[in-house]
């Protein structure tokens with residue numbers, strides 16, 4: 246009773262469901278019912294942008310910047326896993342539920358938890374990378390925000406140090422003012438061949454999230470498929486927090502500023 250439109254790449258074993266150990270995500274045989282439900286959710290909510298083939302070429306795509314993601318390469322920007330690795334289901338869930346600020350990727354709050362799980366299963370069916378264990382890795386572990394972050398006086402010293410580190414490590418792409426207009430910015434493309442400008446890091450809302458920990462995560466994981474690599478090996482933990490303190494200090498307000 247397989248439907249005639251079922252893509253030929255589905256393995257014959259797809260009806261088997263194996264248990265995966267808790268916390269360690271790895272290739273799992275496709276749950277066919279969830280896949281079919283996911284296709285339904287995708288066709289109603291995602292297809293206009295991500296396209297019927299999941300290649301990011303939906304009806305609305307030509308007008309959108311950044312372009313909707315192609316799911317066929319299995320490369321995702323916003324993850325808790327190391328550079329080059331697949332995201333966890335929770336990473337995808339965060340993107341689908343929370344959207345990506347400043348892009349056409351909206352917040353899908355109206356979908357049930359089951360529908361979100363189903364559409365994740367469907368999204369995964371577009372790329373073979375999900376079938377290979379070597380593309381999976383445990384989440385990066387991130388330290389908590391340092392206590393000095395909450396102390397105005399102490400933080401100021403870190404802001405000054407962070408500004409210097411930013412000029413050396415980030416300004417080529419993100420610009421001296423962190424407005425995304427560094428000398429290297431115009432030439433940058435992503436692996437999908439589209440212009441991929443460095444983010445304006447002063448924006449009140451970033452796609453990766455707004456908290457210091459969200460910035461730290463991007464510095465650890467990088468954004469797959471773009472020029473934004475991981476700084477795990479190049480900056481110490483203390484240096485990364487200094488840069489984050491600097492970025493938080495130049496963030497533009499999102500609404501009216503109250504009081505001094």
Ligand code: HEC
Nearest residue numbers: 290291294311312313314321322323340348349350353364
């Ligand atoms: C109106 C257009 C639009 C619709 C509808 C839409 N998306 Fe997106 N989506 C985007 C764009 C644009 C991006 C790329 C944003 C970027 O690169 O920063 C994106 C990116 C993504 C990503 C990649 C995130 C990453 O880490 O790289 C996922 C996953 C995703 N969308 C899932 C979905 C799902 C599932 C649906 C339907 C429930 C959906 N999208 C509906 C426009 C859309």
Ligand code: HEC
Nearest residue numbers: 414415418441442443444451452453460463468471472473
């Ligand atoms: C080689 C160029 C390059 C360098 C160097 C670089 N970035 Fe990026 N960065 C990018 C690009 C390009 C993007 C956006 C990628 C995309 O979504 O297409 C980005 C995105 C980001 C984001 C995600 C913001 C969002 O929109 O959610 C953060 C945070 C960030 N960079 C911080 C930094 C910091 C801090 C440094 C220095 C330690 C740095 N970057 C160095 C190119 C660079």
